[in-house]
Amino acid sequence: MFPVELAEIFLDRLERLGPRYNTVVTVTRERALREAREAEEEISSGRCRGPLHGIPYGVKDLIATSGGIPTTWGAAPFRDQTFEHDATVVNRLGEAGAVLSAKLAMIELAGGMGYRQPNASFTGPPRNPWNPERWTGGSSSGSGAAVAGGFVPFAIGSETWGSILSPANNCGVTGLRPTYGRVSRQGAMALCWTLDKLGPLCLTADDCGLVLEAIAGVDPKDPTTIERPFKYVAKPPEGEFRLAVLKGAAEGAEEGMGANFERALGVLERVASVEEIEFPGLPYEAITRTILSAEAASAFDEFTESGRAAELTAPEDHYGPYARTVVLAKDYLKALRLRALMAKAADEAMEPYDAVVAPTRRGVASPIDIEFRKVSPGMTSDVMGAVGNGAGLPAISVPNGFDEDGLPTGIQFMGRAYDENVILAIARTYQSLTDWHQRHPQDLTP
Amino acid sequence: MSEKEAKGVESEYLFGLVKEMYGDRLGPDELEEVRKGVERIVETSKELRAVKLGNWDEPFSVFRPYRKEE
Numbered sequence: 001m002f003p004v005e006l007a008e009i010f011l012d013r014l015e016r017l018g019p020r021y022n023t024v025v026t027v028t029r030e031r032a033l034r035e036a037r038e039a040e041e042e043i044s045s046g047r048c049r050g051p052l053h054g055i056p057y058g059v060k061d062l063i064a065t066s067g068g069i070p071t072t073w074g075a076a077p078f079r080d081q082t083f084e085h086d087a088t089v090v091n092r093l094g095e096a097g098a099v100l101s102a103k104l105a106m107i108e109l110a111g112g113m114g115y116r117q118p119n120a121s122f123t124g125p126p127r128n129p130w131n132p133e134r135w136t137g138g139s140s141s142g143s144g145a146a147v148a149g150g151f152v153p154f155a156i157g158s159e160t161w162g163s164i165l166s167p168a169n170n171c172g173v174t175g176l177r178p179t180y181g182r183v184s185r186q187g188a189m190a191l192c193w194t195l196d197k198l199g200p201l202c203l204t205a206d207d208c209g210l211v212l213e214a215i216a217g218v219d220p221k222d223p224t225t226i227e228r229p230f231k232y233v234a235k236p237p238e239g240e241f242r243l244a245v246l247k248g249a250a251e252g253a254e255e256g257m258g259a260n261f262e263r264a265l266g267v268l269e270r271v272a273s274v275e276e277i278e279f280p281g282l283p284y285e286a287i288t289r290t291i292l293s294a295e296a297a298s299a300f301d302e303f304t305e306s307g308r309a310a311e312l313t314a315p316e317d318h319y320g321p322y323a324r325t326v327v328l329a330k331d332y333l334k335a336l337r338l339r340a341l342m343a344k345a346a347d348e349a350m351e352p353y354d355a356v357v358a359p360t361r362r363g364v365a366s367p368i369d370i371e372f373r374k375v376s377p378g379m380t381s382d383v384m385g386a387v388g389n390g391a392g393l394p395a396i397s398v399p400n401g402f403d404e405d406g407l408p409t410g411i412q413f414m415g416r417a418y419d420e421n422v423i424l425a426i427a428r429t430y431q432s433l434t435d436w437h438q439r440h441p442q443d444l445t446p
Numbered sequence: 447m448s449e450k451e452a453k454g455v456e457s458e459y460l461f462g463l464v465k466e467m468y469g470d471r472l473g474p475d476e477l478e479e480v481r482k483g484v485e486r487i488v489e490t491s492k493e494l495r496a497v498k499l500g501n502w503d504e505p506f507s508v509f510r511p512y513r514k515e516e
Contacts, residue, residue: 114483194507286493293487307471319476322468323483326460331491336505338497343506 003043003054007036007099010056013151014102017444021132022124023145025061025072025103032056032101039097051210053097058152060143061103062110062189063087063198073189074106074139076122077308087187088222089156089198089215096214104142104155108312110163111139112191112296114320117371122313125368128170129441130407134365137170139163143201144171149444154202154211158188160195161292161389162382165412168201168397169360172408174427174437175201176208179417180392181226183212184219192295193224195288195389204437205398205427209234212420228418234425241272241426242353243413246279249358249384254376256403261359264400264411267433268357272426277356280345284383287342288390290335293324343391347416354422358384360397360410384414394420396427399436408436457481457488 011029018024039054059065062073064083072079090100105123107115118125118135126141128134129149136145140157144167147155157164159177168175176199183198190196200211209232216230250261265274303309304321312318350356366375388395395414402408411430415423431437447455461484465477472480 283493283497286490289490290494293490310471316479319472319480320483322464322472322480323487325467326463326484327487328491331494333505334494334497334499336507337499337503338494340503340506341499 003036003039003099004033006054007032007056007101010101010152013149014146017149018102018146018151021127021129021145021149022121023105023126023142023149023151025074025105025123025142026069027102028065028069028100031067031069032099035094035099039099042097049095049097052093052214054099055153056099056101057093057154057156058102058104058143058146059090059100059156060106060140060158062106062158063089063156064187065090065100065103069103071103072122073109074121074123075108075312077311079122083187085187088184088219090187092215092217098214101152102146104146106141107139108314108317109300110158110160110189110191112160112300113309113312113314113317115314116316116373117314118368120314120317127368128365129444130172131365131405133368134407135170135368137166137168137365140167140201144168144173144175147171147173147201147203148441150440154200154207156198156215157201158196158198159389160191161288162385164199164201165360165385165395165397165410169410170365170408172399172410172436172439173201173203174205174208174396174398175199176212176396176420176424177388177394178212178216178420179394181224182216182230182394182418182420184217184222184225186219186221190299192292192299194295195292205396205424205431206234208396209424230420232424233421234428235421236425236429237354241268241355241429243268243272243274243426244277244350244353244356245274246356246358246384247276252362252381253359254363254403256401256407257359257361257363257409260401260409261411264430265357268430270433271429277349277353279349279383279387282338282342282345284342284386284390285381287335287338288386290327290331291339291390294327294332294335297321297324297327339390342387346387346391346393350416355413355415355426356384357411357413360412364403364405364407364409384412388414391417393417394423396423398427398430400434401436453488453492457485460484460488
């Protein structure tokens with residue numbers, strides 16, 4: 001199939017089905033067809049740029065795009081915001097020949113105001129392609145849903161704490177959170193400078209590897225990017241993989257999540273050793289939570305002072321930014337000092353292993369109209385997320401089954417810093433032994 | 447003063463500051479939620495403060511003086 005025909009198919013799905021699920025903010029039809037025509041001409045003349053050439057994709061709507069295409073940050077006060085430039089990640093995908101087809105829905109301001117229920121986007125509550133009465137996860141809601149629904153072949157999301165893995169889990173797709181600094185954040189909305197990462201959501205680990213290869217790399221416009229070139233090579237080890245299960249990581253998981261996690265471990269034991277480990281005793285969640293609160297307070301200081309939080313969609317986001325304005329500087333600095341211990345402790349604990357494995361979340365997609373804490377009281381603990389995001393470690397979530405209501409569940413593999421190829425190889429091997437990633441919502445299958 | 451009392455005092459002072467700065471734009475229910483938010487922040491801070499660090503334990507960030515490339 002040629003790029004223009006391919007683009008037309010996905011543009012049609014984005015325009016026809018996207019609104020049903022509140023998945024899309026803007027379909028970039030004109031730009032997509034222009035890029036598709038350019039790709040078609042190049043490919044026809046024998047110049048193929050690589051595996052993404054002519055492939056449509058969408059980006060979370062916190063990633064800047066030029067040409068008058070709005071970049072809304074998912075929030076009503078910014079619904080008419082435009083930029084003169086494309087974000088580095090969009091430029092890199094353009095260089096790879098990919099076709100920008102949509103700006104995808106997201107939780108307003110990437111969830112940075114403390115939302116507690118799904119109706120927290122000016123585009124409406126993001127509905128799950130597996131069941132529109134359920135939530136997609138967030139804050140990269142549209143990025144997860146658009147891939148699950150077959151509205152785009154791949155999407156770019158962002159994660160500060162959980163925002164790629166959560167929609168990957170809820171929507172039954174593969175989501176990769178790269179190592180901090182692997183992908184330039186230039187042109188992306190800042191929520192927390194030392195926690196924000198951009199990464200792909202795709203159907204398979206292989207696709208995530210290919211997309212990461214296209215978007216990774218040092219960028220003079222983002223001083224946090226690292227001088228470590230990334231080439232996707234999902235080569236399994238000579239022997240078996242070495243996996244560690246974090247003690248207690250599956251405790252309190254919903255029945256379907258827990259059962260599917262155990263079954264997945266059974267599959268993995270065919271290709272891996274599995275041992276239980278514990279991270280040394282540190283207040284991991286307090287460390288990352290404090291960094292997040294303090295940096296978000298600063299990043300949105302002018303917005304908070306302006307009082308425009310009252311214009312946000314979720315009622316709890318109207319007052320959400322105020323409490324954290326009183327995080328003390330000494331506590332933020334203490335968190336940054338403890339982060340150093342956390343990073344070393346996590347790396348030491350993980351050194352003998354290829355990855356730490358856990359259920360991606362404790363539960364499946366929650367109902368669209370209920371507060372999270374009412375659905376899953378006491379299920380807020382997330383040591384994997386605190387360590388992974390606080391220490392900037394890569395993780396990938398892949399689908400590992402469905403619960404009794406037909407909702408997808410996910411399993412995550414978290415690696416040591418810069419070990420994306422290792423966790424991609426594990427995820428790829430798992431997907432070669434299972435077919436969960438090949439299942440799609442029946443209502444949306446052509 | 448017990449740790450619980452100290453925590454309560456700190457929360458009240460910090461909440462008072464938020465109320466002073468932003469109280470005019472928040473309703474009573476919203477202010478109550480902000481109070482709970484401040485209590486959670488103080489709770490979280492206490493967890494951090496409970497860990498003893500050495501004088502030499504630096505923040506995990508590196509400051510480099512800037513000079514424009516010539």
